[in-house]
Amino acid sequence: MNGQIVQSALRxxxxxxxxxxxxxxxxxxxxxxxxTGPFGTADSLTAAPRLGFxxxxxxxxxxxxxxxxxxxxxxxxxxxxxxxxxxMAGAVLAAPxxxxxTETLRxxxxxxxxxxxxxxxxxxxxxxxxxxxxxxxxxxxxxxGQEGPLxxxxxxxxxxxxxxxxxxxxxxxxxxxxxxxxHYVEVATMRGRELVLMRFSDALDELGxxxxxxxxxxxxxxxxxxxxxxxxxxxxxxTLKSGTRIPVSRPYAAxxxxxx
Numbered sequence: 286m287n288g289q290i291v292q293s294a295l296r297x298x299x300x301x302x303x304x305x306x307x308x309x310x311x312x313x314x315x316x317x318x319x320x321t322g323p324f325g326t327a328d329s330l331t332a333a334p335r336l337g338f339x340x341x342x343x344x345x346x347x348x349x350x351x352x353x354x355x356x357x358x359x360x361x362x363x364x365x366x367x368x369x370x371x372x373m374a375g376a377v378l379a380a381p382x383x384x385x386x387t388e389t390l391r392x393x394x395x396x397x398x399x400x401x402x403x404x405x406x407x408x409x410x411x412x413x414x415x416x417x418x419x420x421x422x423x424x425x426x427x428x429x430g431q432e433g434p435l436x437x438x439x440x441x442x443x444x445x446x447x448x449x450x451x452x453x454x455x456x457x458x459x460x461x462x463x464x465x466x467x468h469y470v471e472v473a474t475m476r477g478r479e480l481v482l483m484r485f486s487d488a489l490d491e492l493g494x495x496x497x498x499x500x501x502x503x504x505x506x507x508x509x510x511x512x513x514x515x516x517x518x519x520x521x522x523x524t525l526k527s528g529t530r531i532p533v534s535r536p537y538a539a540x541x542x543x544x545x
């Protein structure tokens with residue numbers, strides 16, 4: 286497993302952890318299990334212990350499922366076109382681990398032994414919980430005001446711009462500008478900005494088919510971001526549609542004039 290996949294996975298995980306809708310979905314599911322008390326917990330546990338039991342169960346199982354879902358989404362990207370199908374594959378693969386976690390917590394809570402039969406039943410429950418997690422997570426990832434799952438095109442096409450894989454999912458969109466800041470490259474897209482620890486030359490190699498031009502040793506600009514090309518205090522500069530001015534150094538001036 287290469288470092289880029291690990292880095293992308295960590296960004297995906299961070300995007301979930303920072304999502305209010307993800308946590309509101311988690312809280313709603315825990316409340317439903319607490320109030321209804323399935324699997325005999327309503328009879329065997331009072332309100333406070335039952336809440337604690339389901340909170341721990343769901344925290345552990347959702348964490349397992351989340352890691353599997355994120356990794357499957359990244360590792361199967363070149364093999365399976367549908368993002369939902371990739372996520373669901375991860376959810377299914379997580380079921381045995383989730384079964385082990387839930388059975389261990391059940392045995393610790395109620396003092397009963399773990400047997401092959403009880404573990405098999407726990408795997409079935411784990412599969413149900415994992416699939417439920419996957420569906421709820423998929424729905425919670427949909428943009429506000431948009432029905433249904435997040436379209437593949439709304440997240441950016443890593444096949445066209447591998448650089449986008451390095452960004453948090455919420456920032457993945459059409460590329461606008463790259464700029465150097467110390468040892469980082471600031472990547473600006475239509476959905477946000479993010480600093481990525483990498484060499485500028487490596488970032489340029491990961492632009493894919495995105496149309497644009499390097500205008501300075503520390504700047505690259507996408508065609509879609511350019512408003513105008515003009516002189517600024519006697520020096521050539523690109524004005525972006527955002528209002529930002531990017532200097533054009535002498536070696537790139539002729540190419541910039543010809544392009545814009």
